[in-house]
Amino acid sequence: MSESNEMTLIASKGTLDWAYPPFILASTGIAMGKKVTVFCTFYGLNLLLKDLSHLRISPQGNPDMPMKMPFGPKWFQSIDFGPKIPNVFWNIPGLEFFATRMMKKTFKNNGMATIEELREICIEMGVKFIACEMTMGMFGFSREDFIEGIEFAGAATYLDVAQNSNQDLFI
Amino acid sequence: MTNQTLDMCGYACPMPILKTKQALASMKSKEVIEVICTDQGSKKDFIAFCNQLGHKLLSQRDEGNKIIFNIEKK
Numbered sequence: 629m630s631e632s633n634e635m636t637l638i639a640s641k642g643t644l645d646w647a648y649p650p651f652i653l654a655s656t657g658i659a660m661g662k663k664v665t666v667f668c669t670f671y672g673l674n675l676l677l678k679d680l681s682h683l684r685i686s687p688q689g690n691p692d693m694p695m696k697m698p699f700g701p702k703w704f705q706s707i708d709f710g711p712k713i714p715n716v717f718w719n720i721p722g723l724e725f726f727a728t729r730m731m732k733k734t735f736k737n738n739g740m741a742t743i744e745e746l747r748e749i750c751i752e753m754g755v756k757f758i759a760c761e762m763t764m765g766m767f768g769f770s771r772e773d774f775i776e777g778i779e780f781a782g783a784a785t786y787l788d789v790a791q792n793s794n795q796d797l798f799i
Numbered sequence: 800m801t802n803q804t805l806d807m808c809g810y811a812c813p814m815p816i817l818k819t820k821q822a823l824a825s826m827k828s829k830e831v832i833e834v835i836c837t838d839q840g841s842k843k844d845f846i847a848f849c850n851q852l853g854h855k856l857l858s859q860r861d862e863g864n865k866i867i868f869n870i871e872k873k
Contacts, residue, residue, distance in 0.1 A: 652812070652813050655813055655817050656813040656816055656817070659813070659816050659817050659819075659820035659848070660816075660820075660847075660848055660851045660852060661851060661852050738811050739809045739810045739811040739814070739837075739838070740811045741810075741811075741814055749817055753817075753820075753821075
């Protein structure tokens with residue numbers, strides 16, 4: 629173990645799938661005795677909004693995404709529809725909503741916590757969240773849109789925190 | 800001899816670790832917690848967790864698809 633036991637994360641993505649890694653790593657880091665700071669910038673700001681119900685996943689332009697149905701008989705669940713369906717198909721309105729529902733069901737079937745639950749645990753355990761003030765202005769958010777107990781600052785604050793840390797991850 | 804049992808069957812990473820951490824917080828030093836889970840990744844994770852925090856992983860055994868850990872608080 630090195631002397632510094634601090635970790636920082638930069639959360640830059642705001643889709644349902646990419647919301648998981650920052651919260652999983654932050655909560656696990658703090659459970660392992662680290663001091664954890666998460667800097668949420670650009671689309672990562674979405675993770676700090678009061679209402680998380682808008683987080684979605686899109687199969688469009690996302691060819692890595694396995695697409696297996698979370699219901700039905702075993703043989704049906706084992707089919708990966710991802711490579712079988714032309715990507716242009718996902719342009720049809722409503723399919724993003726459907727894909728999000730299916731992904732949430734898959735998470736639930738596999739015993740994964742919801743983003744809301746993970747975020748609550750992070751805050752309870754003392755993860756420090758910094759919302760990027762610049763992105764807030766750019767996307768037209770106000771402080772009231774965000775959960776309480778977070779800090780509002782910019783790149784210099786993040787870099788200052790990161791100086792004392794020995795694990796810094798960009799997500 | 801365990802002082803507390805934590806059933807995390809069906810929960811995926813990182814919930815077994817997070818709940819264990821929270822349970823340990825309310826325990827005294829040298830007390831033992833038994834954690835039962837089904838997340839296969841936790842086999843290595845609990846070793847790392849104990850290693851990092853100085854808790855003692857007394858035992859780890861498989862029972863069907865369940866994994867049972869005994870951890871002594873630092």
